[in-house]
Amino acid sequence: MSCTKCGGQGFIESFKKLPDGELAPTIYRDPCECLLYKQLDEQADRTWQGLSRVPVEDNRGMFKEYLKQSLYLTSDLKSLALTLRGALWAKGNPNFISKVVDENMLMSVWLSGMHEEGKKVIDPDFDYSVPARDILGFNGPDLLIIRLGIKNSRNIATPEVLVDVLENRRGLFKPTWVVDSQDKPFRMGHISWSTDGERILKDFEHIDLTSVLPTAVVNTTPSLSLPKKPTSSGIQKTGTRATFNLK
Ligand SMILES: [Zn+2]
Numbered sequence: 704m705s706c707t708k709c710g711g712q713g714f715i716e717s718f719k720k721l722p723d724g725e726l727a728p729t730i731y732r733d734p735c736e737c738l739l740y741k742q743l744d745e746q747a748d749r750t751w752q753g754l755s756r757v758p759v760e761d762n763r764g765m766f767k768e769y770l771k772q773s774l775y776l777t778s779d780l781k782s783l784a785l786t787l788r789g790a791l792w793a794k795g796n797p798n799f800i801s802k803v804v805d806e807n808m809l810m811s812v813w814l815s816g817m818h819e820e821g822k823k824v825i826d827p828d829f830d831y832s833v834p835a836r837d838i839l840g841f842n843g844p845d846l847l848i849i850r851l852g853i854k855n856s857r858n859i860a861t862p863e864v865l866v867d868v869l870e871n872r873r874g875l876f877k878p879t880w881v882v883d884s885q886d887k888p889f890r891m892g893h894i895s896w897s898t899d900g901e902r903i904l905k906d907f908e909h910i911d912l913t914s915v916l917p918t919a920v921v922n923t924t925p926s927l928s929l930p931k932k933p934t935s936s937g938i939q940k941t942g943t944r945a946t947f948n949l950k
């Protein structure tokens with residue numbers, strides 16, 4: 704199925720009239736809205752694999768303003784996915800680079816550096832498939848979202864790596880969202896907790912997504928703040944509930 708407006712080309716051709724009323728020989732190609740939707744879906748999947756399958760909800764669009772600032776979020780997986788999806792969609796800028804990571808990814812990158820240096824890596828969550836990159840790679844995204852409480856095994860360096868990443872990004876004036884959950888709150892005893900980490904998060908606005916937007920709203924039919932997608936388009940979002948299993 705292709706877009707009814709552009710026939711799937713991604714642009715709409717038009718001719719402009721010359722002052723004498725004749726059509727100019729130049730064909731103008733204006734990007735079709737379906738192209739933007741496709742790019743926003745691709746952006747969603749680059750941010751978080753599978754995020755493009757999450758429905759866009761109107762009431763999450765207000766979170767687009769928060770894409771510019773650091774946040775300490777408490778959220779379940781579904782609320783986070785819906786919020787991020789709605790915020791990115793409302794922002795409508797496919798060039799905005801956001802990335803969701805978790806403690807395992809932070810540690811794998813950090814530990815792979817050690818691994819490269821020939822040191823023995825004893826963290827059982829270490830993922831050898833993550834290519835060795837400098838921890839500074841986490842400075843790249845315009846918005847980095849760090850999900851906490853994913854890592855199972857305790858590694859003494861985890862809190863330090865988290866603080867390093869947060870400090871690095873703060874120094875670059877780039878926002879970071881740190882996400883914990885109600886069942887694993889970021890406080891003493893949490894696998895990533897440290898006094899330094901807590902001190903940094905104190906400067907972040909704290910939002911509990913599960914209380915701000917009760918799960919009941921998940922059932923609302925998504926309507927888009929952008930122009931409506933043509934119904935015959937193959938990329939039409941349906942009102943189906945999110946089936947979103949990342950882990
Ligand atoms: Zn189109």
